[in-house]
Each structure stands twice: as structure tokens, then as C-alpha cells.
Amino acid sequence: MAIEAKSDKSWDKFTAVNELARRRGFFWQSFEIYGGAGGFVTYGPLGARLKQNIENKIRELFVTRLGILEIESSVITPGRVFEASGHVDHFKEPMVECSNCKKRFRADHLLEEYGKISSSEAEKMNLKEIAGALEKNSVKCPECSGMFSPPQQFLTMFETTIGPYAGAVGYGRPEAAQGIFVEFNRLYTIARDKLPFGVIQIGHALRNEISPRQGLIRLREFTIADLEFFFDPEAPECRYLDEVEEEVLPILLAKNRQERSEETFEVSVKEALQKGIVRSEWQAFFMAMAKRLLMEIGVPAKNQRFIEKLPWEKAHYSSQSFDQEVYVERWGWIEVSGHAYRTDYDLDSHMKKSGADMRVYKEFETPVEEEQKTVKPLMARLGPAFKKDAGKVAEIMQGADPEEIAKSLAEKGYYMAGDYKIMPEQVELKVQKTAVRGKRFVPHVVEPSFGSDRLFYVALEYAYQVKDDRVLLSFPRSIAPTHVGIYPLLSKDGLVEKATEIRKLLTQEGFTVEYDETGSIGRRYARADEAGIPLGITIDYDTLKDRTITIRDRDSWQQVRTQIKDLPELLHKYFRGKKEFMEMGRLLPAQGS
RNA sequence: GCGGUCGUAGUCUAGCCUGGUUUAGGACAUCAGCCUGCCACGUUGACGACCCGGGUUCAAAUCCCGGCGACCGCACCA
Helix, strand or coil: CHHHHHHCCCCCHHHHHHHHHHHHCCEEECCHHHCCCCCCEEECHHHHHHHHHHHHHHHHHHHHHHCCEEECCCCEEEHHHHHHCCHHHHCEEEEEEECCCCCEEEHHHHHHHHCCCCHHHHHHCCHHHHHHHHHHCCCCCCCCCCCECCCEEEECCCEEECCCCCCCEEEECCCCHHHHHCCHHHHHHHCCCCCCEEEEEEEEEECCCCCCCCHHHCCCEEEEEEEEEEECCCCCCCCCHHHHCCCEEEEECHHHHHCCCCCCEEEEHHHHHHCCCCCCHHHHHHHHHHHHHHHHCCCCHHHEEEEECCHHHCCCCCCEEEEEEEEECCCEEEEEEEEEEEECHHHHHHHHHHCCCCCEEEEEEEEEEEEEEEEEECHHHHHHHHHHHHHHHHHHHHHCCHHHHHHHHHHHCCEEECCEEECHHHEEEEEEEEEEEEEEECCEEEEEEEEHHHHHHHHHHHHEEEECCEEEECCCCCCCCCCEEEEECCCCCCHHHHHHHHHHHHHHCCCCEEECCCCCHHHHHHHHHHCCCCEEEEECHHHHHHCEEEEEECCCCCEEEEEHHHHHHHHHHHHCCCCCHHHHCEECCCCCC
């Protein structure tokens, strides 16, 4: 318990939160009966509900309010998808181990530092080449000058085969984003061929972390909320910008980070865009939304910041990245969301790999007149000249660049179509004027990506409070896993029956309710505070007389008295943030023991 | 993966060094009563543990080895 735990020197919030979480059923490490497995957690009843509530906040913010489309795709993904996306190449690291001191190093980093090999060069090398390069440059262990073991690749994606066929390699997705990109064409149609539009997916992702630690902060299986927002790079304006312009973003710039400065500077969204700190309006918009999301789950603005990623820290697909970080007691700043400008990288890669056309068509406001040279083979002349090869010749010419044909005919007096010599009189050169009404292009993407488990953790940590040696979880009311507790003051004289009635009334209204009649009333309040239940309804003898009850506030422990019949409406308003606790009834004088 | 520290009921912990004293002790939580007119009251009782495997020994929670897991540091974290 918190009371004893506090006197312990090793006490910190992380430990306390994890302990409470396990005890009260928010989450715990999975597979405990088999000794546990690192990087996997089970969310218990309260945790599962809290997590859903947080994820529903994301939905409310993006799906409901902005009309972002939500999809759900599979975790297991054919290998080609992640070959195209670049993950197969980038999600593994060549590592060497010093055979003397056993320290492990990234082989490519060693080559960059001691072998004067550029990072792009080092990245392209295979294991043999790396081994060779290490030897050639006589790279030794920087710690103890020992020799290295042969380099090995460590792939951080979970690999499997799809069906019984060894050749059908599949991976557990390390992000939900690719599930959106691969379905782009269909989604674009469903969005009725209009940009901009966004698609979100909240689901599990897998990363075979070398050493997952830190509880919920780094898991091997976790929930990610990836939002891919597609827009026309020539029309990059964000239509909701005015809603967030004045929102202040605390930003730690890459150039300051390189000077080892931790100084964030506060800019409004508007300024950040004007000064070019954030390059995309949509990205700035989503950063502002992310800040609001975190505030809504209980993290004050002063404990949030955005850091710009250094070039080598950025994901392979990103042209500008910011991490949203939240301050937690144990580890300092931890990432809760990433904001990447993915440009057209992913769609372009899938186009190349799959052959599917993922461009969208854009009509110009006014059609553009374009002059185009065309070559028309005159079959009447080609026929007699080439006999049965004439068809083939015509085909070659139609595949060739008309400009080149014209140029050759003009300069040399003939044109070589493969092995065939074409004379000017065998073709008709024309300049054709066409009205080009639009063009095809690959949309750009900005991606906000939230780690659901980390949001969950920070919500828990920020809700954690100690008041008079009692623990309470002060969740914002909109994410509280349980809405109201219902308590008969005593378990006799008809109070239980009355309480049961009220319980039924409120569950039918859709509230999540915890009914508790065991132990003293104080104990039940304490239990409820620890589960983060914002309101408690107590049924006492006056209830039987005048049909009123008391509502108790978790955070202030104050009580108001009100009519049972008003409860449903009052509670609905309270949980939608349209009524405050003190407005729900007549305040009762503080009751002490 | 490496090094250090550690692993006893739901939670926290005593015992381990120096093997037998233990039917493994306590606190809190939980459950069933009694009590109780608003903040972990009191009281009676109940439930409940030596991470897993092997070894040493007449005897292992205790000593040794291996595994798993946790925390810290190193490395890693697109």
C-alpha cells in the first residue's frame, strides 16, 4: 500500500502505479503462470475499459469531428508489403559483439565512425561486406580494443510463413500504417475521389524488441493508432487551421538539440508555420490536436513538448518528424506520439513494387493547351516497303519518342526503328494541340501516430495522487473506466433495495456502475477513489423519506444532495462536461469522522 | 545480449548470510459474520506464498548450477 510504500526509499511513481495497476486489475505482465514473457501485457477489466475510453477519445477527436475514416486491417502481412515499404531493409540492424568484453555494437555505426564510410554506403552493405570492411579498416572494439565476432543481422519484425509454404514469408506489422497505404485505391474511391482525406487505424502492432523494459512504455505487442492524412502537395492548406492557430506548441528544435540544449521555445501554430519550423500545415494541425488529446487525458501543457528529430533519427520514410513527449517521473521525457511528414514515399513505393497505379487525378481549373508532336506510321507506304514486318515496325515507332523521330528525320534524313530504316515519306509528323484537363499525381501524407499503451500509462501516472495517505486516481471524467459507485450507507433497513433500484436506473441509462455494500462507508469510498470512480452515490435514511441521495466527488470528497429523478440528466451532463460537480445539488457541510 | 541487484500469499515484506528452531511470521487487501448514521473504525473467523528445473545433503525458502522474469547500467529502440 501507498502508506508503507512511501517510507521505502525505492518508492517512485512508476513502481506505485504498476503495483496499483496489478492489484486493481488495470494491467499486468502476461503469462505469469509460465514465468512471464517480456514485452507482453494483459489489460484487466478496469484497464481494458480505460484503454477503450482513451482510444475512443482519439476517435472522437479525429473520426467523429473531422470525418477521418476508420478501418481495421490484418496484423499478418505478406512479405512484399514490407519489402516495398522499406521495413525489411530498415528494420534490421547489423550487430557485432566484442569477443573480449562482450559489448555489442551497431556494425554500421562503427564503420561510419572508424572506417570513414558514409552511412548510406554502410547501409547498403551485406554482412560479408561489413565483415570485410571492419577487417580492412582494422576496426577494434572501442571499449577494450578486442576483436569482433562475425556481424549478424537482427530483424526486429516478427517473421512467419503464411500457410504451409516456406516461400510465403509474412511479417507481423510493426505499424498499422501500411494497412492503410496498401488499400489506398479503394479508400480513395470510398472517399469519393476527393483530397484531402484521412484514414485512421487503431490496432495491434508487433516489434521484436531486443530488450523491452519499462513496463507499458516498450512492448513487443502493442496498440498503435496510425492516422494517414492524404493531401495534394500543391494544395497543402489545412482547412481547420483557424481552430488551432493560437494553440501554443512547445518545440525543441533539432538544431538546438545538437547543441545539447534542452530549451523548448513556445510558438503558436501560426508562428511555427510562418517561421517554417513546421513545414506542413496539416502536420502542425495534428500536432495541436495531439496536444489537446493529451490534455484531455490529464497531462497539462507544461508537461508536454515536441522535439524535432535529427536527420539520422528520422524514420526512413520521413522528411520531417516531431515526437510528442510527455514528462514522466521515472524516465523523464517519453514519446507518446510521432508526427512524420511521409511525403509520397509509401504510395510511391507500393506503386513501384505492386505495379498498381496509386496516383489520383486532379482537374485543372482551366485546361492547359499543350502542343504535342505525334507520329503516324503510314501503313500504305510501310506495307510495300517492309512486307510482313510492317506491323512490327509500326509498333516500334509508336512506342518511340516522337521528338526523337522528328529530330532524326530532320538531321539525318532517316530514322532507325530497331533494324529498320524509316524514310520521311513513310510517316506523317503532326503537331497536335490537346487541351490537358488535369493531371495524375501521388498524394502526400502526414502521419500522426499514437502509442495507445503509452497514452494509457501517462493517463494512469497523471491520475495518480496521494491525499491524506490515501491513493486516488483522478482520471478526467471522460475517460474514467467506471462512472459511478453506488453505496447503501448500511446494509439493512431497506437501503440495499433502494440502492439496487438506483443501480438499475443508472445502468439502463448507459453508465458504468460499481455497486458496493460491504465494509464501512469510508472503506468503500477509499476503494472507489483508488479505482478512479469520479462520483459516488450514497443511499441513506433520508433517501427513504424524501427520495434524495448524496453525490460524492472523488477529488474533493465533498458531497451534494439531489433528487433521484434528476440523476440521469445530471450525470449525462456531468460526464459530457456540461455541468460541474457543485452544480448538481445542494452542497452538504463537510462530514468528518 | 552483457554486467550488477533481485524473485516468499492479491500487495508489501520477515526469515536466507550461519541448512533443522517454521505448521514459512507480519501488515494491508479480499471474503463471511458481528458492530457501524458518511471517509481505509473495532472485533471473530476464513482464504492465501517460498519463480521454474536440476544438483549437494539425512534434511534446502536458505548452499550450488541452469532457465525464466524484474529493476538499474551498457547496447538497442526505424
